[in-house]
């Protein structure tokens with residue numbers, strides 16, 4: 001099946017920052033979480049995918065089509081939610097729907113109104129009168145009310161309370177039930193991504209450190225508590241990161257490379273990200 005998203009050797013240079021040789025493949029029917037510290041290059045990558053800024057080199061395909069000068073039919077297939085609401089503050093949710101109807105050929109007014117009700121958004125309320133969470137939900141309602149095949153979300157769940165986030169995560173899972181739908185989502189709420197993602201891509205200082213299946217990633221790493229001497233006896237390739245404590249060391253290790261008798265605790269995504277960043 002065709003990939004939902006494919007970036008090959010994508011680079012972009014700003015004064016003081018370089019996004020370098022980014023390679024990402026998101027298969028259709030999957031959710032990919034995009035993680036990295038502040039300033040790592042997540043929004044820059046997303047803007048490149050959406051053709052909002054020009055790349056210096058590399059290729060980007062969405063649903064098998066080159067994203068440069070995006071054709072209208074492709075725009076209809078992409079639902080976007082950025083970290084800030086992009087609708088004019090004076091518009092009501094009802095007005096937003098009217099404008100979007102002209103923008104998307106496949107606009108589904110009934111679905112939009114249903115989502116406004118589901119998200120408890122008053123259609124007569126102006127954008128400026130909405131809380132941050134309500135604005136995010138409004139953006140999400142728009143993103144889901146056309147013939148969307150891929151959702152691209154930049155920090156879309158930030159600012160939402162845990163109940164609203166849970167609701168949205170369920171919406172995401174419903175969305176990808178059909179094998180043709182996919183989601184690329186950046187977030188600092190790593191636990192949310194751990195719940196819903198099939199793939200995790202980690203960007204650090206403009207470079208992709210890994211882009212892998214989440215389950216394989218979580219299975220392959222673990223946390224080892226041991227003495228410094230025990231650590232020194234391990235193969236260097238077994239250790240991805242070390243934290244020194246008063247009573248020994250704690251290390252992120254590759255399970256397969258650890259001798260049988262040693263106990264290794266499970267690592268979560270946040271552990272993996274923190275150890276990798278620190279090691280860098």
Ligand SMILES: Nc1ncnc2c1ncn2[C@@H]1O[C@H](COP(=O)(O)OP(=O)(O)OP(=O)(O)O)[C@@H](O)[C@H]1O
Nearest residue numbers: 014015016017036037038039040041042043044045
């Ligand atoms: N238009 C621009 N001109 C110059 N530098 C920029 C521009 N946009 C972003 N940058 C720089 O690119 C780097 C990456 O920024 P980006 O917004 O992609 O990070 P991010 O991973 O999304 O961070 P955050 O998690 O804080 O949102 C930063 O150093 C930022 O200052």
